[in-house]
Amino acid sequence: MEADVVIVGGGPAGMACALRLAQLIDEHNASGVDEMLSKENIYVLEKSREVGQHCLSGGLLDPRSMKELLPGFEKEAPLDAEVTKESVWFLTKGGQYKAPIVPPPLRDHGNYVVSLNKFAKWMGQKVEEAGITVFTGFAGSELLWADESRDAETACVQGVITDDKGVDKEGQPKGNFEPGYELRAKVTILAEGTRGSLAKELIGKLGLEDPEHAQTYGVGIKELWEIPAGRVAKGEVIYTLGYPLTSREYGGAWIYGITDTLASVGYVTGLDYQDPRIDPHHVFQSFKEHKFARRILEGGKMIRYGAKSLPYGGWLTMPRVYGNGWMLLGDSASFLNSQRLKGIHLAIKSGMLAAEAAFDALLSGNSSADTLSEYKAAVDRSWIREELWPVRNFHQGFEHGRLEGFVKAGIQQVMRGGNLGPDAKNHAGYEQMRQLDTLGPADADRAAMVGNAKGDGKLTFDRLTDVFHSGTRHDEDQPVHLVVQDLNICSDRCTKEFGNPCQYFCPAAVYEMVDSAQQDGAGGSAKELRINFTNCVHCKTCDIMDPYQIITWVPPEGGGGPNYDGM
Amino acid sequence: MKILVCMKQVPQKDAPLRLNESGTWIRDDVSWETNEPDAYALEEALRQKEKHGGEVAVITAGPARSQQVLREALAKGADRAIHLEDDRFAQMDAANTARAIAAAIEGEAFDLIVTGLQSDDFGAAQTGVLLAEILGIPHATIIIGIEKTDSGLKLKRELEAGHYQHIEMTMPAVLTIQSGINKLRYATLIGIKQAKTKPMRKVAWAEVEGKLSKHVQKIEKLYVPGSQKKTRKIDAPAGEAAKQLVEYLRNEARVL
Numbered sequence: 001m002e003a004d005v006v007i008v009g010g011g012p013a014g015m016a017c018a019l020r021l022a023q024l025i026d027e028h029n030a031s032g033v034d035e036m037l038s039k040e041n042i043y044v045l046e047k048s049r050e051v052g053q054h055c056l057s058g059g060l061l062d063p064r065s066m067k068e069l070l071p072g073f074e075k076e077a078p079l080d081a082e083v084t085k086e087s088v089w090f091l092t093k094g095g096q097y098k099a100p101i102v103p104p105p106l107r108d109h110g111n112y113v114v115s116l117n118k119f120a121k122w123m124g125q126k127v128e129e130a131g132i133t134v135f136t137g138f139a140g141s142e143l144l145w146a147d148e149s150r151d152a153e154t155a156c157v158q159g160v161i162t163d164d165k166g167v168d169k170e171g172q173p174k175g176n177f178e179p180g181y182e183l184r185a186k187v188t189i190l191a192e193g194t195r196g197s198l199a200k201e202l203i204g205k206l207g208l209e210d211p212e213h214a215q216t217y218g219v220g221i222k223e224l225w226e227i228p229a230g231r232v233a234k235g236e237v238i239y240t241l242g243y244p245l246t247s248r249e250y251g252g253a254w255i256y257g258i259t260d261t262l263a264s265v266g267y268v269t270g271l272d273y274q275d276p277r278i279d280p281h282h283v284f285q286s287f288k289e290h291k292f293a294r295r296i297l298e299g300g301k302m303i304r305y306g307a308k309s310l311p312y313g314g315w316l317t318m319p320r321v322y323g324n325g326w327m328l329l330g331d332s333a334s335f336l337n338s339q340r341l342k343g344i345h346l347a348i349k350s351g352m353l354a355a356e357a358a359f360d361a362l363l364s365g366n367s368s369a370d371t372l373s374e375y376k377a378a379v380d381r382s383w384i385r386e387e388l389w390p391v392r393n394f395h396q397g398f399e400h401g402r403l404e405g406f407v408k409a410g411i412q413q414v415m416r417g418g419n420l421g422p423d424a425k426n427h428a429g430y431e432q433m434r435q436l437d438t439l440g441p442a443d444a445d446r447a448a449m450v451g452n453a454k455g456d457g458k459l460t461f462d463r464l465t466d467v468f469h470s471g472t473r474h475d476e477d478q479p480v481h482l483v484v485q486d487l488n489i490c491s492d493r494c495t496k497e498f499g500n501p502c503q504y505f506c507p508a509a510v511y512e513m514v515d516s517a518q519q520d521g522a523g524g525s526a527k528e529l530r531i532n533f534t535n536c537v538h539c540k541t542c543d544i545m546d547p548y549q550i551i552t553w554v555p556p557e558g559g560g561g562p563n564y565d566g567m
Numbered sequence: 568m569k570i571l572v573c574m575k576q577v578p579q580k581d582a583p584l585r586l587n588e589s590g591t592w593i594r595d596d597v598s599w600e601t602n603e604p605d606a607y608a609l610e611e612a613l614r615q616k617e618k619h620g621g622e623v624a625v626i627t628a629g630p631a632r633s634q635q636v637l638r639e640a641l642a643k644g645a646d647r648a649i650h651l652e653d654d655r656f657a658q659m660d661a662a663n664t665a666r667a668i669a670a671a672i673e674g675e676a677f678d679l680i681v682t683g684l685q686s687d688d689f690g691a692a693q694t695g696v697l698l699a700e701i702l703g704i705p706h707a708t709i710i711i712g713i714e715k716t717d718s719g720l721k722l723k724r725e726l727e728a729g730h731y732q733h734i735e736m737t738m739p740a741v742l743t744i745q746s747g748i749n750k751l752r753y754a755t756l757i758g759i760k761q762a763k764t765k766p767m768r769k770v771a772w773a774e775v776e777g778k779l780s781k782h783v784q785k786i787e788k789l790y791v792p793g794s795q796k797k798t799r800k801i802d803a804p805a806g807e808a809a810k811q812l813v814e815y816l817r818n819e820a821r822v823l
Contacts, residue, residue, distance in 0.1 A: 137754070563582075565597065
């Protein structure tokens with residue numbers, strides 16, 4: 001199928017891009033020119049069954065870019081609450097300390113508490129109304145290359161292939177098999193979210209990442225809670241640092257009041273921790289047991305669950321975002337401000353700017369890197385750079401712990417983002433993971449974050465209970481979409497060196513070490529990896545955090561995955 | 568063959584259900600999907616059309632969101648859709664739903680009307696049968712095989728315990744379809760695109776209101792049953808425990 005533009009991913013970045021492109025084409029066609037442009041062959045591919053079902057955020061929306069995209073959007077968009085008050089807390093195991101002032105980056109007046117699921121769904125409606133086709137239940141599985149050289153200057157992308165449907169677990173076609181479509185596009189825009197599978201291929205193949213600045217990530221784990229009135233006000237925003245993480249790990253919690261009786265609660269753990277036994281889901285569960293959170297949640301009811309990774313690296317880890325026939329948007333390209341813990345507004349803005357370059361390409365009939373470089377130039381001129389440049393060193397500052405991080409953040413505040421010296425490098429988080437024999441047994445103060453949480457079934461939950469609340473579904477008779485290059489590494493090297501951290505970092509209990517038929521050296525039965533892929537919530541944490549980098553997340557059959565309705 | 572498929576939008580199977588304020592039904596903020604047996608009915612209709620030619624129309628009764636069911640059907644290959652669109656259609660009893668559908672297709676002569684044997688939410692299994700009654704045509708339920716003959720239809724019905732019934736029938740007729748009669752197809756990209764331009768006729772509440780009557784069924788109260796599980800542990804040596812267990816099963820549980 002021929003296409004003018006294919007946008008892979010119907011989140012805020014992709015939808016903003018489609019909408020802006022429709023606006024530009026409409027304006028162009030209304031201006032009385034001879035040559036009209038058509039929106040007929042502009043497509044958005046979205047792997048979830050319905051738009052928004054794979055969209056997860058805390059979520060707070062800085063309305064800046066939406067005001068530009070759709071002036072007056074506040075009147076019709078599904079915004080749950082305007083932020084009315086905020087506080088920042090530091091938690092120790094038994095104590096809680098309120099920050100005397102809210103640090104400026106965390107001041108949220110003027111922002112909105114939103115359900116990104118509902119917001120993306122609404123944007124999807126706008127896109128369809130604007131005359132652009134959204135194909136839900138279709139993932140971008142492979143890139144189509146016109147020139148496959150491993151050089152960003154010459155390589156050329158000319159579309160994507162969508163996922164095959166109706167393939168059984170052995171990889172054989174079933175009776176209702178439908179091969180993927182080759183969508184040949186003049187411009188291919190990847191807006192797949194964090195660690196997009198096509199974006200990863202593109203970045204790796206063309207070497208788009210600065211070798212000194214590997215992308216760094218965190219994983220956010222969220223639950224939606226119905227709580228008794230009077231605990232968190234509608235529009236109230238609470239951030240915490242500290243417990244259960246220690247000064248050695250990066251992360252913190254949020255609690256947002258959606259209504260007076262509905263709260264978004266979650267915890268982000270930096271995916272650059274050292275101890276392979278850490279379980280980010282356990283970290284979150286332990287946070288809820290702290291008296292600070294317990295006071296808010298106890299007696300309430302958890303109604304939804306989800307997990308998503310996010311790029312922390314910021315400006316310096318941004319890969320090259322354009323080339324011949326392609327552009328990268330949103331979380332796939334590091335458009336996130338980790339100091340403000342916000343990315344939706346940047347994702348939207350990146351989509352809008354990419355749309356302008358795509359429009360130029362359609363108009364001129366030239367979608368080479370030359371034309372699309374205008375996207376990067378526009379990013380550099382825009383407030384995206386103004387916002388991200390001064391915080392470019394923020395996350396790296398925490399590499400050696402929290403104390404040093406705060407000192408460095410303070411210096412950067414004074415130095416307008418600079419360090420006392422050159423910009424700090426970014427190291428891939430999985431490289432920080434240490435082998436078990438260098439760590440010794442986990443001491444008591446780490447019990448709250450290592451190993452899987454058991455859960456009490458009321459305030460805290462084990463992972464399977466939580467995954468049930470994510471509404472995740474996959475057809476069981478399909479190939480495993482978590483491709484492990486060499487399973488021997490798992491049962492042999494990894495067991496010895498890291499103790500199979502996949503059992504802990506996956507927030508959906510996908511990875512399990514089970515007894516195998518083989519004997520181990522000591523006469524007991526050896527363990528082997530079982531991949532419960534139907535649990536997968538598409539967060540990509542495994543692809544990011546696996547210490548050997550042998551797990552590759554590929555899209556399962558379109559339509560499968562979590563259902564983040566209302567999240 | 569001119570075929571009509573009656574389809575319904577129901578809460579997604581794994582959706583966490585919660586009661587509404589009045590305790591008469593579930594809350595509306597769940598995800599929705601096509602009733603599974605209706606999806607099989609559609610697939611069967613499409614296969615019949617592919618074999619014998621003709622037309623497949625789809626119809627649903629429900630609020631704006633239920634249009635999704637029709638769109639998916641059009642994307643899979645249905646030719647046109649009819650949407651009885653109003654919030655009030657969602658809470659009707661089976662008899663009135665059948666009346667509304669009958670009113671909406673007045674003047675159309677379908678050779679065959681198929682629908683799922685029951686809905687995944689109410690599970691009444693009545694609408695198809697009542698529709699046949701209102702239209703004055705024969706019906707058959709729990710269909711697991713359809714073969715068109717010169718004189719009508721050869722059908723296979725699924726009875727209980729692995730038994731099947733083979734019957735013959737004339738057309739026009741209403742059939743309620745059992746899940747698993749066929750293998751569902753996927754919507755294609757081209758199908759989804761073409762679906763946008765296929766005809767979708769909307770029927771308003773006022774157009775069929777005159778044909779409806781009082782609801783004869785209504786949900787008074789819906790509640791989540793409290794847990795009633797009682798566990799008793801017999802703490803004794805095996806022989807003694809077995810004796811006590813038999814005694815319990817005989818005298819208290821009275822199952823022996």
